[in-house]
Amino acid sequence: MNALSPVARSLSTNPLKTSAPLGAAMAFLGVEGAVPLFHGSQGCTAFALVLLVRHFKEAIPLQTTAMNEVSTILGGADHVEEALLNLKKRMNPKLVGICSTALTETRGEDFEGDLRLILTRRAEEMAGTEVVFASTPDFNGALEEGWSKATLALVDALVPAKAPTSLRLVNVLPGVHLTVGDIEALRDTIRRFDLEPVFLPDVSQSLDGITTGEWSATTYGGTTLEQIRSMGGACATIAIGEHMRDAAELLAERTGAPAHVLPMLTGLDACDDLVATLTQISGAPAPADIRRERQRLLDAMLDGHFYFAGKKLAVAAEPDLLLAIATLATELGAKITAAVTTVSGSRAIELTPADVVVGDLGDLEDLAADADMIVSHAHGRQAAERLGVPHLRVGFPIFDRLGATYRTSVGYAGTRGLIFEIANLFLSAPHGHAPHTHEKEHTA
Amino acid sequence: MTDLKAKIQDVFDEPACDKNQAKSDKERKKGCSKPLTPGAAAGGCGYDGAKIVLQPIVDAAHLIHGPLACEGNSWDNRHAASSGPQLYRMSFTTDMSELDIVMGQGEKKLWKAVRELIERRAPPAVFVYATCVTALIGDDIQAVCRRASEKFGTPVIPVNAPGFAGSKNLGNKLAGETLLDHVIGTREPEISSPTDINILGEYNLAGELWQVLPLFEKLGVRVHTCVTGDARYNDVASCHRSRVNMMVCSAALVNVARKMEERWGIPWFEGSFYGVRDTSDALRNVARLLEQQGGPADLIERTEALIAEEEAAVWKKLEPYRKSLGGKRALVYTGGVKSWSVVSALQDIGMEIVDTSVRKATPEDKQRIVELTGEDAHMVDSLSPREMFDFLREGKADVLLSGGRTQFIALKARTAWVDINQERHEAFAGYDGMVELVKKLDAAINNPVWLKTRKPAPWEETYVPAAASAGEHDLSRHRRKFAMTDADDIGEC
Numbered sequence: 001m002n003a004l005s006p007v008a009r010s011l012s013t014n015p016l017k018t019s020a021p022l023g024a025a026m027a028f029l030g031v032e033g034a035v036p037l038f039h040g041s042q043g044c045t046a047f048a049l050v051l052l053v054r055h056f057k058e059a060i061p062l063q064t065t066a067m068n069e070v071s072t073i074l075g076g077a078d079h080v081e082e083a084l085l086n087l088k089k090r091m092n093p094k095l096v097g098i099c100s101t102a103l104t105e106t107r108g109e110d111f112e113g114d115l116r117l118i119l120t121r122r123a124e125e126m127a128g129t130e131v132v133f134a135s136t137p138d139f140n141g142a143l144e145e146g147w148s149k150a151t152l153a154l155v156d157a158l159v160p161a162k163a164p165t166s167l168r169l170v171n172v173l174p175g176v177h178l179t180v181g182d183i184e185a186l187r188d189t190i191r192r193f194d195l196e197p198v199f200l201p202d203v204s205q206s207l208d209g210i211t212t213g214e215w216s217a218t219t220y221g222g223t224t225l226e227q228i229r230s231m232g233g234a235c236a237t238i239a240i241g242e243h244m245r246d247a248a249e250l251l252a253e254r255t256g257a258p259a260h261v262l263p264m265l266t267g268l269d270a271c272d273d274l275v276a277t278l279t280q281i282s283g284a285p286a287p288a289d290i291r292r293e294r295q296r297l298l299d300a301m302l303d304g305h306f307y308f309a310g311k312k313l314a315v316a317a318e319p320d321l322l323l324a325i326a327t328l329a330t331e332l333g334a335k336i337t338a339a340v341t342t343v344s345g346s347r348a349i350e351l352t353p354a355d356v357v358v359g360d361l362g363d364l365e366d367l368a369a370d371a372d373m374i375v376s377h378a379h380g381r382q383a384a385e386r387l388g389v390p391h392l393r394v395g396f397p398i399f400d401r402l403g404a405t406y407r408t409s410v411g412y413a414g415t416r417g418l419i420f421e422i423a424n425l426f427l428s429a430p431h432g433h434a435p436h437t438h439e440k441e442h443t444a
Numbered sequence: 445m446t447d448l449k450a451k452i453q454d455v456f457d458e459p460a461c462d463k464n465q466a467k468s469d470k471e472r473k474k475g476c477s478k479p480l481t482p483g484a485a486a487g488g489c490g491y492d493g494a495k496i497v498l499q500p501i502v503d504a505a506h507l508i509h510g511p512l513a514c515e516g517n518s519w520d521n522r523h524a525a526s527s528g529p530q531l532y533r534m535s536f537t538t539d540m541s542e543l544d545i546v547m548g549q550g551e552k553k554l555w556k557a558v559r560e561l562i563e564r565r566a567p568p569a570v571f572v573y574a575t576c577v578t579a580l581i582g583d584d585i586q587a588v589c590r591r592a593s594e595k596f597g598t599p600v601i602p603v604n605a606p607g608f609a610g611s612k613n614l615g616n617k618l619a620g621e622t623l624l625d626h627v628i629g630t631r632e633p634e635i636s637s638p639t640d641i642n643i644l645g646e647y648n649l650a651g652e653l654w655q656v657l658p659l660f661e662k663l664g665v666r667v668h669t670c671v672t673g674d675a676r677y678n679d680v681a682s683c684h685r686s687r688v689n690m691m692v693c694s695a696a697l698v699n700v701a702r703k704m705e706e707r708w709g710i711p712w713f714e715g716s717f718y719g720v721r722d723t724s725d726a727l728r729n730v731a732r733l734l735e736q737q738g739g740p741a742d743l744i745e746r747t748e749a750l751i752a753e754e755e756a757a758v759w760k761k762l763e764p765y766r767k768s769l770g771g772k773r774a775l776v777y778t779g780g781v782k783s784w785s786v787v788s789a790l791q792d793i794g795m796e797i798v799d800t801s802v803r804k805a806t807p808e809d810k811q812r813i814v815e816l817t818g819e820d821a822h823m824v825d826s827l828s829p830r831e832m833f834d835f836l837r838e839g840k841a842d843v844l845l846s847g848g849r850t851q852f853i854a855l856k857a858r859t860a861w862v863d864i865n866q867e868r869h870e871a872f873a874g875y876d877g878m879v880e881l882v883k884k885l886d887a888a889i890n891n892p893v894w895l896k897t898r899k900p901a902p903w904e905e906t907y908v909p910a911a912a913s914a915g916e917h918d919l920s921r922h923r924r925k926f927a928m929t930d931a932d933d934i935g936e937c
Contacts, residue, residue, distance in 0.1 A: 010556035011507075012539035019513035041576050042480055043489025043607035047517040054521070059829070059852040066480035069608045072580060083483030090484065102511040103576045103608065106545055138513040139542045139577075211856055211897070215833040360539075379520060382533065399521075 013362025014379060016316050017342045018396060020136040021099040022048040023146025023176055025062055026396075028097025028132070030201020031154070032222040035061040035093045037083055039076060039111070040101030042066045044138075054399035056207050061218050063087060067103060076104055077114040084118065088129055091217040094225055097150060098133045105137035130225060132157045142342040143396060144243040144318045147176035151201060152247045158228045161254040165233030170281060171255075172197045173248055175241025177321040177395055178265075180204045181408035186240075186265065189274070189411055192290060193282040198227045198234065207405060231255070236281045240265055240410075241320035242348040263351055265410035266324040266418065267331050268297060274411070293412035300416040301332060307423040308332035314368030315339050315354075316361055316376040319346035321395050324409070325375055326352050328418060338367035373425065390425040447586070448579075448604050455617040460702040480611075489607030491575055492518070493615020497697070498571050498603060498622070500647045500672040501680060502526035505567040508537040509554050509585060510575025511545075514607070523869055525651040527674050536561055540577060550583040558592045558600055568677040569599040569627075579606035599677075601626045613696065620700040623671065623680065628704065633668065633682035638739050640668045640686040641730060644712070645697040648673025652873035656717050659874060662750055663743065665730060671700065684708045687737040688730060690715050711736065717873040719789030720758055724751045758875040762793055765882045770794035772889055775835065777827070777846035778864055786845060786864060789878055795885075798841050833857050843889050858897045860888040 025036035025048060038045045045064035052060040065079040080098070087096055100111060115133055119126060134153040136146045151173060170190060174183055183204035190197040205221030212220075231251065237259040239248035245261050252259035260277050264270045271294070275286050311334040315325050319341050326336045336354035340363050349356045357363055361376060365383040368374060374384040377395045384391035398404035409418040480487075488496075491514060499506050499522070508515040519535035526532065538557050544550060558570055570592075574585050585602045592600040605618035633640075641660075646653060653673045660667055668686045669679035684704060689712035691701045701712040711733050715726035731739075731747035773796045776786055787797050827835070829850075836844060836857035844854040847865025854861035862884055863870065872881040 010538060010553045011560045012535075012537050014535045015512060015516035015519065015537060015539065017512050017516045017539075019517050021513065022517060037483070041489050041608040042485050042487060043492050043576075044513055046488045046492065047513065050521060051517050053848070053852075057852070059856070063483050064485055065482045066485045067608060068480070068610075069606075072576070072608055079482040082481070086481060086483030102513065102540075103580065106577050106580055137542065138511040139540055139545060142512070142516075211858065213837070215830050215837075215853075215856065217830065362534075382520070382530075 009359075012360045014360055014365070014382065016340060016360045016364070016376070016379075017142035018051070018377075019044075019048065019138045020141045020143070020146035020149070021101050021138060022051065023143035023148075024097065024099040024134045024136045024150035025146075026052070026143075026176060026203065026207075027147045027150035027154070027201045028095065028099075029060065029206055029219055030199075030203040030222045031095050031097070031228070032206065032219060032224045033094030034097060034206075034219045034222065035063055035087055035091055035095075035217075036097045036099060037063045037065065037087065038099050038101055039065045039080060040067055040103045041072075044101045044103070051397050051399070055397040056209065056405060057402070058207060058209050061091070061093075072103060072107055075107075075109060077109070077118065080111075080114065081118045081122065084131065085122065085125060088126055093129055093218045095130045095132065097154075098131065099136045099146070099150065100134070101136070102138035105135070105139075111135065130158065142318060143176050144241070144320060144346075145343065147201075148243040148246060151244065152250060154200060154228060155231070155247050155250050155254070158225065159251065159254050160229060160232045162232040164235045164255060164257050166196075167235050168194065168196045169230065169234040170195045170197045171231045171234040171237040171251055172199045173237065173239040173244040173251070174199060174201070175239075175244050175320050177318065177324070178240060178410065179407055180208045180405040182265075182410045182414065185408050185411050185414055189290065190238075190278060192287050193278045193284055195278065195282050197238075198231055199223060200228060200231065203405075209405065236260065238262065238277065238281075242323075242346050243318075243320055245347075263348060264320065264324040264327060266415050267328040268301065268415070269331070270324070270327065271297070271410075271412050271415060290412070293416075297412040297416045300419050304419040304423045305332045307426045308334040308419075311335070311372045311426065312337040312370060313373050313375055314364055314371035316341070316364040316374075316380060317395050318342050319348035319352075319356075322356070323348040323352045325394060326354055328415060329422070330354075332419065337371055338364055340364045340367070373422070390429045392422060392425055448606075448609060451604070451618060451621055452609060452614065455614065455621060455699050458617075458699055458702070460698050488612035488615070489576075490605040490609040490611065490615035490618060491573060491607040493612035493617075494573060494603050494605035494619040494622070495615075496522070496612070496647070497616050497619035498672060499532055500524040500526075500670075501569075501571070501675045501677055502532040503529040503567065504569045504571055504677050505531055505534075505536055505561050505565055506571045506573070507554075507557060507561060508535075508573045508575065509540070509550070509557075509578045509583065510537065510573075511540045511577050512537070514573075514575045515539075522647075523650045524647045524673060525649070525654075527654075529676075531565060531567055545577065545581060548581065550578050550581060551585075551588050554578075554583065554585065554588050555592065558588070559596065562592075562596045562598050562600075567598070569601060571601050571603055571622075573603045574606045576607045579604075579608075599626070599630070599681075616696040617699050620697045624700060624703050627677075627681050628700075629681070629684040629707070631678055631681035633679075633685050636685050637666055638687060638737070639663075639665045639734055639743070641665060641688045641690060641734070642668055642683045642686045642710075643670045643673070644689055644691045644701055646670040646673045646692050650869055650871040652717070652871040652877065655871050655877045656723070656874040659723075659727060659750065659754070660730075663727070663731070663747055664740070665734065665743075671697065684710070686710060687739065688712070688733040690726065690730060692716055717877065718786060720755060720792060720875060720878055721788055723874050723878070724755060727751055754875045758878060761879045762882055765886055766794050768886050768890055769882065771796060772842040772885075773798045773840070774885075775799050775832075775841040775844045775846075776864075777832070777844060777850060789881065790845075790885075793882060799835075829853055843885060858894060860885075860891065860894060862888050 028034050028036040042064045049062045065083045067076050071079050132153050134150040200223045202223040206219040232254050236257050237248050237251045239261045248259040248261050313329050313334050313336050322341050330353045339354040339356045340359045341356050344358045373390050374380050375392045378393050378398045378400050408414040515537040520533050538553050572589050589600040589602040603622050605615045669675045669683045689701050689710050691714045704710045713729045716722040727747050731743045735743055832853050836859040843860040845862050845864045851861050
């Protein structure tokens with residue numbers, strides 16, 4: 001509904017935001033043979049790296065231009081050039097995704113101009129490696145913005161304009177809140193309509209965690225450069241989340257094929273919209289197993305609504321994830337009594353069935369005094385402990401639970417899974433059978 | 445900025461650092477930070493190092509003045525434990541926006557943030573950390589802190605260690621300087637005894653301090669405070685009345701130890717609580733120095749008795765593990781003091797050290813390793829992730845002991861891994877900690893999961909197992925190709 005931004009805030013308590021360069025790095029990590037490069041001081045990279053490793057439980061390729069005090073004053077183009085040459089020599093990546101940081105953006109450099117000069121001068125040394133730049137100062141936005149800008153930069157740099165060449169090829173632009181499990185589920189659904197999706201970025205092939213017996217210095221999988229170049233010939237583009245709109249519109253421009261921006265894929269209506277869209281693109285009716293998944297979801301909603309009805313949820317998440325969670329909970333009769341997000345201006349906030357505060361986890365804790373559950377990334381654990389309520393971990397980072405990357409909450413089956421997860425959290429929360437608690441019990 | 449320059453010069457010229465003393469005058473002038481190589485570096489920054497040292501002051505508020513990433517990406521990521529207050533685990537930042545930076549609102553915003561923080565949380569002190577961006581735009585955090593301290597009557601302490609000033613280690617030392625300039629010696633202790641000591645460079649990670657405190661209690665030695673594990677602000681402010689300083693964690697806070705000796709005549713020694721022998725040595729040194737300082741005359745005697753008793757008990761507890769761990773090969777990959785501490789500990793139970801890294805170790809540390817493992821000591825400066833992966837994949841070690849950054853190299857090579865770095869969740873200090881470490885090693889190395897996961901899929905006929913018979917592989921010949929580039933740079937958990 002409305003975005004209510006606190007006026008003139010000076011102190012942020014327990015940040016909800018994760019930095020934009022980190023979001024951009026995650027997007028670049030969804031490309032095969034890639035290494036993201038932060039243009040900033042080495043600490044910017046170290047902190048992002050630690051957080052990525054703690055969430056994915058994987059070694060993550062991520063590098064830095066290692067700016068120091070002197071190079072910050074004099075300008076960082078030399079550091080970018082040296083970093084590119086070193087990366088080429090050590091890793092020979094297929095893609096280097098450069099993300100600027102607050103430090104280099106505050107100084108203010110002509111990154112794109114510098115980069116053009118470097119790549120012209122070093123054309124021979126850098127042959128076989130694409131370099132894509134995304135402007136992602138930490139002081140603008142958070143994870144979604146970084147991811148969105150990097151995806152836009154990839155499309156802009158690598159997708160050529162051409163007419164649709166395949167009536168089966170569909171571009172899919174997943175938002176940063178889609179997990180490995182979500183992407184796999186969506187790919188499976190799209191294929192059941194006899195369509196062939198290309199995901200950009202595709203972390204399901206690069207951050208899924210596999211043990212192979214090989215060591216890879218760059219990402220071991222993800223969207224290939226060849227696939228990215230083929231996206232110009234797709235017959236349609238599907239984007240998941242409002243923050244993918246810019247990239248979707250650019251792709252529509254390049255391909256001349258329509259772009260469908262679906263705000264979310266969680267909840268009955270959202271899943272129905274997805275299936276309707278796929279029916280429209282493919283010209284085929286929904287296959288029998290998808291119809292059955294819908295029937296299972298209906299059953300899960302009926303079984304699950306007891307545990308949602310009247311419950312008060314306090315949710316803190318980036319706009320598109322907040323929208324998905326709030327929509328599902330509301331569909332089952334719960335109330336969103338506190339909704340906190342990272343930035344104002346996203347259309348997802350208008351669609352969210354609650355008043356949304358732009359703030360931090362400190363705000364969430366203040367607003368959640370009577371909540372029955374906290375929903376946020378792992379840092380919400382302190383608030384949940386102090387309030388003594390269950391904590392559903394969603395989004396990034398989740399560093400204190402295993403399997404975050406495989407949790408699936410999109411589509412009929414994913415929605416069903418999320419309903420059960422939330423209901424089970426309520427069920428396992430300590431409650432006795434004393435007279436005053438008994439009315440909360442609805443088990444058969 | 446000039447203040448910062450002078451501070452950095454000052455901490456680089458450390459007379460108590462033997463590495464520094466071995467240099468020529470010209471080399472010394474350059475300082476000890478190696479220039480970082482773009483595209484081949486990923487250690488922590490100066491701000492990171494400063495926060496590591498100061499944040500374990502658990503009742504203080506820690507306020508980060510900068511854009512989001514500095515704090516948003518890094519808060520609540522360590523396991524420095526508290527026996528009481530939890531305020532240090534909360535995160536406070538000015539979250540500087542583009543508008544704040546362009547309009548030069550930084551100092552004003554910081555002032556308001558400090559005021560709000562003090563009004564709402566009433567901490568005994570606020571530490572205010574500079575970051576790259578706020579240093580670049582010239583925010584005078586010293587002036588804001590000075591004025592805020594006067595106005596609000598709460599110590600507000602500027603920590604001037606912006607990320608781009610240098611490495612994590614430099615940040616450690618700058619945090620030490622902050623304590624010397626603004627905290628230590630500003631209050632008098634409520635209680636004081638002739639057996640008071642401080643432990644410098646101990647952060648109570650995973651609660652390790654609590655493994656050694658009972659030993660001191662048995663001796664009647666009072667640990668006034670750690671600098672800064674599980675510390676209270678007032679105890680750090682009044683720690684200049686303690687009689688002895690024990691410095692752990694190699695040379696991170698050597699400047700604090702030396703300057704406390706200069707200012708207040710407190711003798712100090714460097715020691716460690718990792719391993720049986722090191723723990724005993726540490727207790728002996730504490731007793732010896734306390735006695736010199738006028739402590740109880742029978743302290744040394746009682747200490748020897750305690751050591752005899754504790755060592756006998758610990759060897760008894762370790763005995764069963766000689767069988768399950770004897771002859772197992774460990775690759776030890778960590779820095780500084782931990783190398784030799786751990787080496788001696790593992791050898792004590794009959795394990796073989798195939799390689800140990802000496803990246804951050806001092807010449808003295810290296811000498812200790814030679815003494816322990818003989819002239820042909822297997823010391824490697826650094827390994828690239830791939831070199832380490834190949835080494836483990838070829839089955840040349842049964843376990844990797846390292847920090848979280850290299851965890852996944854071991855796991856991908858299907859080799860046991862035990863965390864001995866400072867992000868770990870397990871406590872390995874003192875005699876009890878040694879038993880814990882050995883238990884952990886046994887559980888890791890002898891877990892059936894390695895046999896299961898190394899086995900080829902039965903339906904996969906083309907699978908070729910790793911060559912277990914590959915020739916002797918002398919890793920010490922590997923030279924570092926890039927400054928600060930090694931397996932540790934790929935991640936940290």
